[in-house]
Amino acid sequence: MIGEEILSELMILLITGLAALVLTLEDWRGWLLAWALMGAGGGWLLQQTPGVPGQLASIQVLTSALLALLLYLTGWQARKAAPKTLTSRPPVHWRFRALAALFFHYLARILAARFPIPIAPAPILITTYTLIGIGLLIATLGRSPLQVGLGILTMFSGYGLFYFSVQDSLLAIGLMAGMNLVIAFLTAALTLVRQEASA
Amino acid sequence: MNIPLLLVLAIPFLAAPLVYPLRRTPLAAPLAAGAALGIVALLWVVPWPPAALSADSSTLGPPVVLLGRSLRLTATDRWALSTLWGSAALLFLSAWPFRFERRLYPIGLAAGGLWALGLLTRPISLGAFFIGAAALLLTLTLLGEGHGMEGAAQYLIAASLGFLAWTTAAWAAEQAALNPGQPLWPTIAFTLIGAAMVLWLGVWPAHRWVPMLFAEGAPIGAAFTVLLIHYGTWFWLAAWAQEFPWLPRLPGWGIVLQALGMLMMGSSALLALAERGWGTIGGYSWLASSGLAWLALSLGTEPGIQLSAWALWVRVVPLLGMAFALAAYRRIAGTTEPGRVSMAQGPWVIGLLLGSGLAMLDAPPFPGFAARWAMTRLLLPAHPLLALGLIGLPGLLGWALLRNLLAREPSDRPLRPMPRAAIGFGIAWWTAELLLLLAAPWLSIPLESLARAWVRTP
Numbered sequence: 001m002i003g004e005e006i007l008s009e010l011m012i013l014l015i016t017g018l019a020a021l022v023l024t025l026e027d028w029r030g031w032l033l034a035w036a037l038m039g040a041g042g043g044w045l046l047q048q049t050p051g052v053p054g055q056l057a058s059i060q061v062l063t064s065a066l067l068a069l070l071l072y073l074t075g076w077q078a079r080k081a082a083p084k085t086l087t088s089r090p091p092v093h094w095r096f097r098a099l100a101a102l103f104f105h106y107l108a109r110i111l112a113a114r115f116p117i118p119i120a121p122a123p124i125l126i127t128t129y130t131l132i133g134i135g136l137l138i139a140t141l142g143r144s145p146l147q148v149g150l151g152i153l154t155m156f157s158g159y160g161l162f163y164f165s166v167q168d169s170l171l172a173i174g175l176m177a178g179m180n181l182v183i184a185f186l187t188a189a190l191t192l193v194r195q196e197a198s199a
Numbered sequence: 200m201n202i203p204l205l206l207v208l209a210i211p212f213l214a215a216p217l218v219y220p221l222r223r224t225p226l227a228a229p230l231a232a233g234a235a236l237g238i239v240a241l242l243w244v245v246p247w248p249p250a251a252l253s254a255d256s257s258t259l260g261p262p263v264v265l266l267g268r269s270l271r272l273t274a275t276d277r278w279a280l281s282t283l284w285g286s287a288a289l290l291f292l293s294a295w296p297f298r299f300e301r302r303l304y305p306i307g308l309a310a311g312g313l314w315a316l317g318l319l320t321r322p323i324s325l326g327a328f329f330i331g332a333a334a335l336l337l338t339l340t341l342l343g344e345g346h347g348m349e350g351a352a353q354y355l356i357a358a359s360l361g362f363l364a365w366t367t368a369a370w371a372a373e374q375a376a377l378n379p380g381q382p383l384w385p386t387i388a389f390t391l392i393g394a395a396m397v398l399w400l401g402v403w404p405a406h407r408w409v410p411m412l413f414a415e416g417a418p419i420g421a422a423f424t425v426l427l428i429h430y431g432t433w434f435w436l437a438a439w440a441q442e443f444p445w446l447p448r449l450p451g452w453g454i455v456l457q458a459l460g461m462l463m464m465g466s467s468a469l470l471a472l473a474e475r476g477w478g479t480i481g482g483y484s485w486l487a488s489s490g491l492a493w494l495a496l497s498l499g500t501e502p503g504i505q506l507s508a509w510a511l512w513v514r515v516v517p518l519l520g521m522a523f524a525l526a527a528y529r530r531i532a533g534t535t536e537p538g539r540v541s542m543a544q545g546p547w548v549i550g551l552l553l554g555s556g557l558a559m560l561d562a563p564p565f566p567g568f569a570a571r572w573a574m575t576r577l578l579l580p581a582h583p584l585l586a587l588g589l590i591g592l593p594g595l596l597g598w599a600l601l602r603n604l605l606a607r608e609p610s611d612r613p614l615r616p617m618p619r620a621a622i623g624f625g626i627a628w629w630t631a632e633l634l635l636l637l638a639a640p641w642l643s644i645p646l647e648s649l650a651r652a653w654v655r656t657p
Contacts, residue, residue: 118383119374132363139356148352152359159363166370171266175328179362182332186339186355193342 008048008123015041015127019134019154020101023141024094028075031150032068038154039064042127042161049121049165056164056173063160063177067153067184074188075146092141104133119166131158149187156180201260203245204272207280208263208319210238211312219305228295231304235288235311239281247272270319275441278649279434280315286426286515287311293523294419296620297530299343303420310336314431323442324369330435331362334399334428340420341412343529350411354424357408361398364391372443385449392439392446393455399428400493401486402459403466409486413525414478414535421482422522426515429489433496433511447499456497463490465588468595475606477528477552478535480599481521484559487596488514488567494589495574503577504650509643510570516635517567520555520628524548527621531614538606545617547625549604556600558632560593566635 018038022031043061046052092100108129112122120128132155139151156179163176214234221227247259262271272280287307294300310333317329335358341351368391375384396402401409412421440447464487471483492514495507525535527548532539542549561567571589578586635642 117387136356136360139352142352145348145352148355152356155359155363159367163366163370169325171268172325172328175325176366179328179331179335182335183359186335189339190342190348190351190355193348 004048008045011041011045011048012123012127012130015045016101016105016130016134019131020098022150022154023101023134023138024097026094028079028144028146029072031147032072032075035150035154035157036064036068038131039068039157042131042157045123045127046161046164049124052165059173059177060157060160060164063180064157067180070184070188071146071150074191078146078191091143097137097141100137101134104137105130108133117166120162121165124161124165128158128162131155131161145187145190149183149190152183153180153187156183201263201272203241203247204260204263204270204319207238207241207272208270208312208316210234210241211308211315215305215308215312218308222301222304223298225295227301227304228291231308232288232291234308235284235291238284239288242277242281242284247277265320268325269321270316271321272319275434275437275649276319279318279430279437282430282434282512282515283311283314283427286430287423289515289519290419290423290426290522293519293624294526296618297417297419297526299529300417300419300526302342303340303417303423306336306339307420307423310334310340310427314427318431318435318438321442322369322373323439324366324373326435326438327362327365327369330431331358331365333431334358334362337420337424337427340423341416342420343415343417348415350408350415350421353408353411357398357401357405361395364395364398368392368395372439372446375445376443385445388443389446389449389451389455393459396432396459399432400459400463400489401425402462403470406466406470406486410474410479410482413482413485413522414476418478418481418525418529418535419522422518425485425489426518429492430511433492433507436496453497453499456493460490460492460494460497461585461588463487463493464592468592471596471599474599475603476536477603478525480596480603481525481535481552481556481559483599484521484556484596485514485518487592488517488559488561491561491571491574491589495570495577498577501647501650505643505646506570506573506577508646508649510567510574512642512646513567513570513635513639514559516628516631517555517558517565520551520632521559523621523624523628524551524555527618528552531617533612536608537603538608540614541607544614545621547621548617551621551625551628553600553604554629554632557597560596560600562593562597564636565632566639569639 015038018034018041021034025031040061043057046060047054047057108126111129112125117125135151135154135158138154139148142148142151160176164173167173218227218231250258250261258271258273259277260272262269291304294303313329313333317326320326320329338351338355341354368388371384371387375388378384398405409425467483467487471480474480492507492510495503495510528540529535531545540548558565558567561571575586575590578589
């Protein structure tokens with residue numbers, strides 16, 4: 001039992017670290033790799049949550065992998081036309097961004113402790129709040145559509161953990177996964193339109 | 200099987216792939232507008248037989264069952280869909296002369312179709328997904344030819360966060376219905392609905408994307424987006440009130456709506472003073488003027504809701520005029536910065552910008568003034584300061600408009616000639632405003648039934 005708690009705690013820290021990497025790295029391939037691993041970590045966390053069917057964890061992992069692949073192909077197609085827009089440095093230094101990620105994680109822990117939601121388990125809530133906070137920061141600081149999209153997808157990834165753990169309707173779960181796809185599609189479209197305009 | 204309802208829902212999804220390959224041709228706009236008008240015609244021409252759903256609610260025709268969930272059309276929904284598709288048809292036609300608005304036709308049809316699907320789907324928690332997908336999809340209509348990316352990205356962030364708030368609010372509202380007596384769930388639902396509205400309606404401090412869309416991107420795409428978001432949210436809120444009758448009875452409901460309306464009007468009027476540019480001021484004017492509808496809705500009475508619906512309806516024509524004029528200005532000067540196009544170079548465009556701006560601010564004798572005056576009179580006995588602000592705040596925006604008109608910044612780049620369509624559109628717009636003014640007393644009568652449906656709770 002204690003071992004499971006430590007493992008779950010480690011996984012929360014790992015997911016936070018990976019989200020912080022998406023926030024701090026300056027190379028688009030690095031963002032995508034960290035983001036895909038973060039999705040897989042989320043799937044693992046979901047699998048450890050009592051009452052959540054194992055298939056949902058697989059859906060989370062599979063969705064993350066597919067979306068990362070889709071965005072990688074988008075970046076690959078866009079990189080020749082205007083590489084600067086893909087790998088552009090955000091206005092805030094990476095140390096401050098890393099500090100902000102830590103702050104969001106701390107805030108998430110306080111929020112989860114002070115305002116618990118009865119049905120949702122605490123580790124899921126902490127991860128959800130952290131990812132929504134960091135995702136928002138990635139999106140608002142991002143200078144390329146790919147980074148903005150990845151920030152939004154990070155928020156959705158965090159929210160998905162919460163939603164999958166409390167929602168019984170399979171149709172709703174499927175639609176939530178579909179929304180991730182809509183965001184990824186929009187990100188790809190915005191990235192390629194931007195390249196088309198800069199070319 | 201309710202075939203007409205299926206057709207109403209299917210037409211946009213059938214028309215969008217047909218319009219997409221034609222989007223660069225002059226055929227796309229009339230095709231898209233034809234599809235939208237066809238839906239409106241279907242909604243009013245078909246004799247929908249009333250079907251009793253329960254003792255105190257009825258639908259038009261039997262519900263359609265899709266994936267095990269029911270889609271039902273009520274009298275309120277018919278108004279909602281007619282407003283949505285009627286306005287969409289006018290916007291499609293307005294975008295006809297502008298090449299940079301070409302994404303609007305297929306995406307507008309698909310987004311409108313998704314919104315309609317979400318509005319009719321029950322339970323609301325599932326409808327939220329379709330409405331959210333529609334709001335997200337609208338991002339693509341905001342891009343012009345190589346401009347408008349920043350506004351579109353900001354809109355995408357606001358729309359995504361708003362969607363998450365709506366979905367969680369719907370889940371919490373369902374939990375409240377399952378666990379009566381627990382105050383946590385209604386509080387979560389209520390708070391998140393407020394947050395979602397702040398994000399989607401562009402209320403201060405989440406307002407930046409609205410002026411940016413009009414200033415940077417494709418103005419008619421921006422008008423379509425704000426129109427669908429505002430009108431759609433208004434009607435969707437009615438669906439929430441009918442699905443969860445305890446929601447409008449919560450003590451803070453009216454106060455939150457009032458605060459939203461006041462914030463939209465007050466902050467936009469003040470912030471516009473520090474800005475310049477026709478697009479930016481246009482965006483703030485839209486925010487300030489649509490705040491009136493939410494303020495009227497906060498009254499929660501039949502006259503208040505009728506006034507709110509009228510205040511929304513009457514904005515369609517000024518919004519159309521403003522969007523067309525901004526698109527024409529952008530085509531002439533390549534920007535919406537003031538002073539680039541003089542009255543002599545684009546008389547119809549500048550005339551439309553001024554006219555639609557004043558109509559948006561409800562200046563007399565434009566038809567919107569009647570709604571603002573009625574609202575001022577309703578508020579005067581209980582809230583004299585609020586009433587004074589309501590009638591005085593548009594003056595600040597009027598000042599911002601005047602400064603734009605007087606600005607002189609000759610362009611370095613050569614100007615393109617005024618689009619010929621501006622003359623025809625200008626004549627049609629001023630005629631429509633005049634007709635609206637003359638017919639206002641009769642046009643507002645059908646909204647009584649809409650207001651009754653809003654207030655009535657099962």
